[in-house]
Amino acid sequence: MEPQVDARKRPALPEPVRVGLRVLRGYRPTVARVRALVRSMATSFVVLSTTLWLLPGVTASGLVAMLWLVALVTGVGAVLRPLLLALATALGGLGALAIGVGVQAVVMYVALRLDPEAHVAGFAVAFVAAWVSVALAAIVNWLADAGTDDSFVSEMLRLMNRVRRATDRRQRPTRRWRRRVTTDPPSDDPPADGLLIIQLDGVAAPLLQWAVRAGNLPTVGRWLRSRSHRMTRWHTGLPATTPAAQAGLLHGDVRHVPAYRWYEKATAEHPTGRLVVTSRPRDAADVERRLSTGAGLLRDGGVSISTAFSGDAPTSLLTVSRAGLPGRSTPGYAAFMTSPYGFARAVVLSAGQVLRELHEARRQRRRGVQPRGERRGSYLALRPLASLLNDLNVSLIAEQMARGAPVIFCDFVDYDEVAHHAGPARPEAMAALEALDHTLGILERLAAEAGRRYHIVVLSDHGQSQGATFRQRYGESLAQVVSRLAAPAPDDDRPASAPAARAATSVEAAGRVEEWGRVNTLLTEVAGRGGVTAAATRVAVRSGTDGAVSLGPADREEAATRTDPETVVVASGNLAMIYLTRHPGRLTRERIDAVAPGLVDGLAAHPGIGLVVVDSAAGPVAIGPRGRHRLRDGHVEGEDPLAPYGPRARQDLLRHQTMAHVGDLVVISAVDPSLDEVAAFEELVGCHGGLGGWQTDALLIHPADWPQEGELVGPDAVHRQLLAWLRRLGLRRADDRADDLPAGAGEPDLVPSGAPVPVMVAPADAPAPSAAGSPS
Incomplete structure (x- = not known):
């Protein structure tokens, strides 16, 4: 018997149409919107008058015509923006981005065409006029708000209200009868708790403490001085990189991430060696498969935003391992793209950041500031993206708080990228840190309007060291040094008929790959979809067959490693790993001396190298210019090469030696003890990845009444602390506690328990940092 079809059931509309209609139903006039319209008209009069005066090809004669044009722009914007918002929400991804670029021009063009007293030469002129007016409006609104972001916050609050209404509507009974349903009286129970975890990428704890004392971070300063929050230092260990930190923070396991990038030697299972770069979506996805046990930090309804890994979050936005550009289910992305206080405002601010970069770079050159790096090329081209992502992250967080996500983890990268090129404590880097403090203030205001009672935890993944x-110091790269020193021995594995080379062929992976991660994530998501846009993107960026996009130097460096070099040198800040690629497995000191005599001693004697770590019959040993340190038992011969790197250097190096795919040789640059300056093997004057300086001094700011369970050494320790707080808030499912512990978490400490540990940082009355540790 055939099943009967309900005649009253209407055919389902396509998903984009349903999403768009849902957005339109939630868009209703309010007092706040009317007030915003009145202000917009006043701003538009000033802005449009200036725009028409500046640009040829756009005219409006007389005061009455100008007032009529202002009314038209305001009215057309009020009508078209909800429609464009609905369309952007329905399209998602690249479609929303395209609408965000053109929405201002569409509004301007339609208004000019409707005004009989106005004239516009064409859409191209309207496009230019629209973005000139956007820039002027951003300046006028900034002045009107006394330099605050009140307009932006108001727009985010409207977004939250719209999302909340849509969520409530979906959770109610049948729409036709919802007014007749008897509901229970409002509950007096307090709102459920939520946790918002904000990562300030690359911010060292001593630097933030110094900035608070200087009065430059009013939001964090207020939290610490009022004793609502407490700041703790945590020690990152080795490597001090974002992927390693987030592997530990989100998944509780750092063993699979020995650096920002590394080389995996050929094995029987994988006969070709390969370079792994965690800013490439396909590599990040592969690493997450090794990390994930299904018990990540965000598994219980959490959200990851702008992170390297997902933490097993059901919702991942701008996450490299999942290459997820927000789509139809993310109206916060569409609202950001179409709002005059969202994408357009971010573009204007980003343009201002580029101008500032050019000015500060010129100023450094004229003043002879040292050390300094190049601030041009890809960095300058990608610099606006970090600022744009800052505001986009806020929009995505606001939406997820309105939805009631129990835990949200978001990474803000603006400071880290500026500090790499300008220096960690330089004025422009400190300005980026102040902007992040301002963002924390915005999130605090938005959290107060959320359905949950969100507690805010702020942490960093590592610090940065300058130098x-x-x-710059020695006129050659580390790979060139290795190439000279690694001349193959006569008994090398090469055929006897092959002539001995004067220098080994060496490939270096030290390009600036970190800044390309977000771009590759966005483009990979677009290329992975179906349709003409995805096909065009794949052709334009020459993506792989799986749709993965990898712009920047990573693919070029990987191709170089496939040319059968004798050594591969992979750099992450002032940490470098050297692989002798023609010899399987990790080599011992004895084997390296046999195939490349003089390599280890030559590296250890170089003035730019502080120590070389190599495995041996007695276990791993750190070799310096005038001594050596056996890491397993702590035995020192001559001068201890670990002394300049702090009391935890032995534990850090020994733990690093247990990680997968560590190089045959691990090299750490020399550190200047008087300035805590290091020498990066990448072309970055602010670096992290190795040891020395502030790069291993990360911060954790949390509510003052939350207990801390022991010392925080390593990101996996912070992971366990965050899990404890989630349980305290009732946001972690009652599973067996052992399921949440990372592999190896129960192993004994590699250093005796009496070893010195990081010091707790009091928020207001802690002693000042030493002169050697103060920012210059």
Whole structure:
């Protein structure tokens, strides 16, 4: 018997149409919107008058015509923006981005065409006029708000209200009868708790403490001085990189991430060696498969935003391992793109950041500031993206708080990228840090309007250390040094008929790959979809067959490693790993001396290298210019090469040696003890990845009444602390506690328990940092 079809059931509309109609139903006039319209008209009069005066090809004669044009722009914007918002929400991804670029021009063009007293030469002129007016409006609104972001906050609050209404509507009974349903009286129970975890990428704890004392971070300063929050230092260990930190923070396991990038030697299972770069979506996805046990930090309804890994979150936005550009289910993305206080405002601010970069770079050159790096090329081209992502992250967080996500983890990268090129404590880097403090204030205001009672935890993944690069100091790269020293021995594995080379062929992976991660994530998501846009994107960026996009130097460096070099040198800040690629497995000191005599001793004697770590019959040993340190038992011969790197250097190096795919040789640059400056093997004057300086001094700011369970050494320890707080808030499912512990978490400490540990940082009355540790 065939099943009967309900005649009253209407055919389902396509998903984009349903989403768009849902957005339109939630868009209703309010007092706040009317007030915003009145202000918009006043701003538009000033802005449009200036725009028409500046640009040829756009005219409006007389005061009455100008007032009529202002009314038209305001009215057309009020009518078209909800429609464009609905369309952007329905399209998602690249469609929303395209609408965000053109929405201002569409509004301007339609208004000019409707005004009989106005004239516009064409849509191209309207497009230019629209973006000139956007820039002027951003300046006028900034002045009207006394330099605050009140307009932006108001727009985010409207977004939250719209999302909340849509969520409530979906959770109610049948729409036709919802007014007749008897509901229970409002509950007096307090709102459920939520946790908002904000990562300030690259911010060292001593630097933030110094900035608070200087009065430059009013939001964090207020939290600490009022004793609502407490700041703790945590020690990152080795490597001090974002992927390693987030592997530990989100998944509780750092063993699979020995650096920002590394080389995996050929094995029987994988006969071709390969370079792994965690800013490439396909590599990040592969690493997450190794990390994930299904018990990540965000597994219980959490959200990851702008992170390297997902933490097993059901919802991942701008996450590299999942290459997820927000789509139809993310109206916060569409609202950001179409709002005059969202994408357009971010573009204007980003343009201002580029101008500032050019000015500060010129100023450094004229003043002879040292050390300094190049601030041009890809960095300058990608610099606006970090500022744009800052505001987009806020929009995505606001939406997820309105939805009631129990835990949200978001990474803000603006400071880290500026500090890499300008220096960690330089004025422009500190300005980026102040902007992040301002963002924390915005999130605090938005959290107060959320359905949950969100507690805010702020942490960093590592710090940064400053110094002239290895190439700047010595006129050659580390790979060139290795190539000279690694001349193959006569008994090398090569055929006897092959002539001995004067220098080994060496490939270096030290390009600036970190800044390309977000771009590759966005483009990979677009290329992975179906349709003409995805096909065009794949052709334009020459993506792989799986749709993965990898712009920047990573693919070029990987191709170089496939040319059968004798050594591969992979750099992450002032940490470098050297692989002798023609010899399987990790080599011992004895084997390296046999195939490349003089390599280890030559590296250890170089003035730019502080120590070389290599495995041996007695276990791993750190070799310096005038001594050596056996890491397993702590035995020192001559001068201890670990002394300049702090009391935890032995534990850090020994733990690093247990990670997968560590190089045959691990090299750490020399550190200047008087300035805490290091020499990066990448061309970055602010670096992290190795040891020395502030790069291993990360911060954790949390509510003052939350207990801390022991010392925080390593990101996996912070992961366990965050899990404890989630349980305290009732946001973690009552599973067996052992399921949440990372592999190896129960192993004994590699250093005796009496070893010195990081010091707790009091928020207001802690002693000042030493002169050697103060920012210059």
